[in-house]
Amino acid sequence: MKKNNQMIGLLSMIGALSLVLGACGGGGSKAGAKTTEDGKTIIKVVRPTQNMASADSKQVKAVQDAINDYIKDKIDVQLDYEEMPAGEYSNKVNLSLANGEIDLFWTANWMGAISTDDLVQNNGAYDITEILKGSQLEERLPADVWEASSYNGKNYFVPVYKEIAEGYSLMFRKELVDQFGWDLSTVKELKDIEPMLADSKAAGIKAPLLTQATPFAYKFFLDDYAWITGNDYIGVDREKNEVVEVIKTDEYVEYIKMMSDWGEKGYIQEGDITNTNPTDSLNTDFWGISWWTDVPNNASASSRYQQEVEMVHMTKNYVDSNTTLGSTYAIASNTTEEAAKASVDFLGLLYSDETLANLFTYGIEGEDYDMVDGFIVKKGEKYDHSAWESTNVEFVALEEGEPANKVELYQEFNKNAEKSITAGFRFDASNSSAVISAVNNVVAKYGFVLQSGGYPQADVDKVLEEYYSALDEAGYQELVKDVTDQYNAWKTKQ
Structure with a gap:
């Protein structure tokens, strides 16, 4: 009897475990889709309150209705x-x-336990590849977006269509540009800003180069290398289409020595190394030159930082595996096929119909917003979302303060973006997670300080040797091999 009770308990545990695993698997564990009396498929849709502390359930219900x-x-x-x-x-x-x-939910590549990578690895997202074919939704996004956002050639996510590429600019305070007569057309490489840094230092600017406590290699080596691990120590050489150890290249060492020189000259603030600079530094005269992530409307930087700035675009804009997944929708893997198709139908209409896009994004006119001279003026009390986390930027009304040509700016930005050679490749870190953790600890100790000009020039060669040695002790070469093998295997299938 005792054995029977133990067996029953074990079977109960297995059954419960199977339910959880089934819910995270790819195969429709629901008995059937819910429908209305007139045969419409009911889909459960959830998303976060990005602009409000909590939802007003009554107003959400009103918007739903x-x-x-x-x-x-x-x-x-x-x-x-x-x-x-x-x-x-x-x-x-x-x-x-x-x-x-x-059934349908919003997520992103940075959303922790429900990030796009985690959802695919844990079989939590529905494979919509076949459902998409010939649908209104498929037509609403460029082919490059579907390809870049795919995993192993399969589509699990529906990106919110906005800017789809990554690129970087150098940003200059216009007051200093005018004061010193800087000719920004001469800035082609990072090293070209040194005379301007000297001017800023002489003028008493505390941070001639404000790195915002962020390594520059990841940004300004973008034309040379595609980053496929989320870090800049390993990349794919865009010219050779080969995995390389970027931190051991001549270009990287030269860059490190330049940053060390700038650090010794006082061009880089110590607060950038210790991440202790004022959080509102960019809104003040604290800095001279910094960086900016390229967007369709770069002019917005001036209003954002409450002073006029000028930009020099330093890299191309690349459509890559994660540039399309900063805001996206997913369908639960355990939903029914009917609910999955209904979700695709809903998103197809959401991405194509301005009335629906406005409802889902801004709520009910007169209650949640007013339309003034063709622009949305939010009330923001009961329902408040933004286009970037809601719908296709081409089919939603503009908010007050946005440029009238916003859609054209986005279309031009995306049209001119270049598809990265690594678009569609995703490194599976499951076999290297422990090594990656150890390597990242070494990078945090040496790499960030090196890139921030934190070591005297005379010590750079010695510190680099220590850095490389510590990386190898952490298993770095194993990681390089894993990345290389996976990328080469992916290349052969392209």
């Missing part, structure tokens, strides 16, 4: 819509996925 009323004659879909506080969102969605409680 308005959406359902609007789409009832357009698609056979009805929304069951819920919003969750951003701080709790990742954990709540993770639990809801395990319990099979949601």
Whole structure:
């Protein structure tokens, strides 16, 4: 009897475990999709309150009802819509996925337990590759976006269509440009700003070069290397299409020595090394030159930093594996095929219809926003979202303060972006996680300080030797081999 009870207990545990695993698997564990009396498929949709501390459930219900009323004659879909506080969102969605409680949800490549990488690795996202074919949704995004956001040739995510590429500029305070008559057309490489740094230092600027406590190699080596591990110590040489140890290249060593020289000359603030500079540094006269992530409307930097700035674009803009996944939708892997198709139908309409896009993004006109001279003026009290986490930028009304040509700016930006040679490749770190952790600890100790000009020039060669030795002791060469093998295997399939 005791053995039977033990067996029953074991079987119960296995059954419970199977439910959880099934909920995270790829195969429709639900008995069937929920439908309305008139045959519409009901989909549970969740997303975080990005602009509010918490959701106003009554207003969310009102928006849900308005959406359902609007789409009832357009698609056979009805929304069951819920919003969750951003701080709790990742954990709540993770639990809801395990319990099979949601169909369609928002996520991103930086969303922790429900990040795009984690969802694919844990079989938490539905493979929509076949469902997409010939759909309205497929037509709404460029082929390069679908390819770059794919995993092993399969589509699991629907990127929110906004800027789809990554590139970097140097940013100059216009007051100093005018004061010293800087000719920004002469700036072609990072080293070209040295005379301007000298001017800034002589003028008493505390941080002639404000790195924002961020390594520059990742940004300004972008035309030479594609980063495939999320770090700049290993990259793919864009010219040779080969994995290389970037930190051992002549260009990298030369760059480190230049930063050390600038550090000794006082061009780089110690606060950038210790990450103790004032958080509002860019809004003041604390700095002379810094960096900026290129966006379709670079002019927005001046209003953001409350002073006029000028830009020099230093790299191309690249569409790569993660540049399209900073804001995206996913369908739960354990949803039914009917609900998955309904989710694709809903997103297809959301990405194509301005009325629906406005409802989902801004709420109900007169209650959540007013339309003034063709622009959205938010009230922001009960319902408040932004285009970047909601819908296709081409089919949503502009907010007050946005440029009237915003859509054209985005279209031009995306049109001119270059598809990276690594677009679609994703490094599987599951076999190297311990090594990566050890390597990152070494990089944190040596790499960041080296890139920030924290060592005297006379010590750089010695410190680099110590750095390389510590990396190898941490298993760095194993990581290089793993990355190289995976990338070469992926290349052969392209």
